[in-house]
Structures are given as structure tokens and as C-alpha cells.
Amino acid sequence: MAKTAILMAHSDLGSLQFSSFKDCLARRIISLSDFVVDSSNDSDSELDEFASFLALEAWPAFPTTLRQASYETRNTVPSPDDLSFENTPVAFGDTLVAYGLTSDYDESLEFLRKAVGDYIGLVCAPPPVWSSTRTKQCELCEREIPLTYHHLIPRATHAKVLKKNLHPESMLNSVAWLCRPCHTVVHHVANNDELAREYYTIELLQGREDIQKWRKYAAKQRYGVRRN
Template identity: 35%
Template sequence: MAVIPHEQQKNFEIFRDCLSTALIEKISQPQSRLRRRTKPNTNTKASQHASQPHFDDTSFNPAEDLADFTDYIASETFQYLPEELKTLDYYGYSKDADLQARYALPLTGDNVADLLPTLDPSISDSLTAYGITHDAVQGINEILAPVLTSLVNAISTPPPAPSSTKAQAEGCEICGRDWIPLSYHHLIPRFVHAKAVKRGWHREEDLQNVAWLCGACHRFVHRFADHEELARHYYTVELLMQEEQVVKWADWVGRLRWKGR
């Protein structure tokens, strides 16, 4: 499978999830079965068993094999996407009227043909071989149109406000206590946002990343390091928790319980 560069990984994962949704919907239709059809031997990648998952009546594992097949199709297809789409984010999309016009939603099969003019035929062959597409009914462009529509929609959706992510926190992200009030901590402090972007420490879209902390841990973090140190060296909870001082604090404060607890 194609190797995805680090800077493209985020959009690739979104693309793979969108593709998976489309494939699941397709194979769950009454007349669809995820089984490899017999086809003439060719010299394309699709005919090489080593390069793609194999389905048959005796070894078929629906979840595992579909995951392998999705990985294969996603990685092979993603490399043919326009370069801008591989790394595009909300901030770049929202500031560029040309991009918004080029990727006006919903995308159609004709749009896909224009966006992916050199798509490797072996990808279409693979989908046809496994009964996903049929040129006379629904070709690869029609399959990929809702996938790319979902991708662009996900990319162009503004990130949630920090306060809206509180429900995802199961407790303080440092000490783990889940029965006390939490507040959000900007992992890149707001006082250095402009400097962080100007000096290339962080991308603009990362400035609103937050961690949900209890009051004690929140105050500890700001005693532990100043704003610039937090922005440059401790901009994730994982980085904070690599420090022995933070680990010792978390262990100690995590054992504190109010009366009645």
C-alpha cells in the first residue's frame, strides 16, 4: 500500500473513514455481498493477490477483511487526490474563495473525473472485482463522489468551541479525578498565540486545543512552566505527563478526596 506522509495523515484518516462509510453502505444493501468475483488474469495491480485482501467463502472475516480492503483502496486512491486536498484544513479553506468554488458541495461523478483524471485503473478494477462497482450501473466516480463530498465537508467544518468538548472529558486529564469541576486549559496559552504562529511553533488551527483540568491541576500547570515554555514544549497532556514533577503531582493530588468521598 502507498505510504502516506505525516503532514497528510490527518486528511487521509478522514478520507479513509468516509470511504469506509460508503463501502459499508454499499455492501449492506440486500443484493450486495463482499466477495471476490472470478475475473480474467491481467497485468494490473488488481490481479496481484499480494497487493490486496482476498475474500472467499471459507476464509471471509467481514470486519477484518473489510478493514484491510478499505485500507488498500483508501491508500491507493488518496495519492491521486489533488495535492491541496491532502493537507487542506478549515482555515485554509475558509480564506480561499477559489477553493470554495472548486470544491462546491455536493461533488458529482463529473467533478471526481475532473479532480482525479489519472486515477489508476487497478483501483476501479479492484472495486469491480469485489462487486462494489459496476460500470453499467455505478462506476468508481459515482462511488467516490459522496466520499469526497464527506471529506470536504469534514475539512470545511469549523472546529468546535473549547467549551463544547467538555462532555468528552471523563475527568481531569492530569490527576484523573472525575467528581470535581473542570475548566479548560489552553494547551498553547492565549497570551502567546500570535508569537506561536509567527515563529512557526504551531499552526493557527492548533491554537484552540485544550485540556480539561481540575482547578488544582490547572494552577499547577501554570506554576510548572510559563506561557512560552508551555507553548513550545508542553502543548499536549502527553508532553506534560512525561515530566517526573508532573507525574508526582498527579499521583499526589489524585489521592485527595473531600469528606464523604
């Protein structure tokens, strides 16, 4: 690979795509009964290190379209069957053989091809229908009371968000399930533009100090009880 291409590949090691690829490798490793984790070590840690090593070996050899695959770019992502993996480092295949996961280098490349297929299916999958994400508890106060859905990226900002390329189109219908009091508070502490720009996940909302104070208060309130 050219030096510039290698540097670009290493620059996205913290991406969702790289993390997803590593997870796919880990699942493939677990599915092979011949893989034995040393019981003297932390098995979770060992699997993480092993999958990370393999991912780091294979990732730089992938074409950019594969490393940046997403639902939005799904039509430009090559099929695993169309990839040769000829630039895959020998260390990738030798490591799988040494651990007894594959019998030779060709079988190692087939293992990689299947993992890449899993990866493409994962990162190019359509976003979930918002109704399928429904929770039993409010995602802020954690009370089991009637819920509403809060568009994490307010619908009034969608056109602006797409024009400014703030978020991919697949994120536009992301929702959080909130009780009415929490839903009202969210729209009270930030306007639509701020919500779309800075608080577009439930985790970002939970990180606000005023929301944290509200959560502690709301969690102690009993739904349907009228105070005199």
C-alpha cells in the same frame, strides 16, 4: 502524474488528511450492505486493509490542494463536483467492482467522489467551540470535581505562535478540562512558551514524568476532605 508529484503525494501518507480520507472510505464501505467481510478473518483488520489499499490507490492522483485540505485552506479546496478523477488508477475501480460494491468503473468513481466529499467536510470543518468539549472528569487526575479550562496554547503566546507558524490558527482555542489543583501544577512545571511549543495537547502533558507522578498522587485525593 509526474514522478515528483507522485513522490510528494506519498510523502504525506502519514498525515491527518490521509488518515481522514481512509476513514471516510471505510465508512462508505460499511454503509454498503452488499459488502461482506470474510468471517474467518479479523473483520476490523480486513476492513482496515481494504480501506488502506483503496486510499493508497486514489491518494497520489489527488491535487495538492485536496491532499493538504484543512480549515485554514478551505477556500482553496476544490469541490468534489469540480474534480474529474480521470487519473484515478483502474485498480481502484476494478477492486470495488470485484467486491460487489459497485457495478462498473463509473459507479466506482461516483463512490470516490462521495468519499472525497465526506473527507473535505471532515478536514475543513471549523474547530469545536471550546465549551462543547467539556468533560465530566479532570483530564489529568480523572476525578469528578469542579473543572476549569486550560488553554493548551496559552493566550499570551498566540501572536508569537502565529508569527512563527508553530500551530494553525484553528488550534489556538484548544482547551483541556482540568481541576484547579491540576491546572495549577501544569503552569508550575512549564512556562507559557514551553506549553505552546512542547505541551500543546493533553497527551503531551500526560507524557511528562512529573505530571505522571502528580496524576497518581492527585487521583487518590478526595475532593473537599480537609486533612488534620
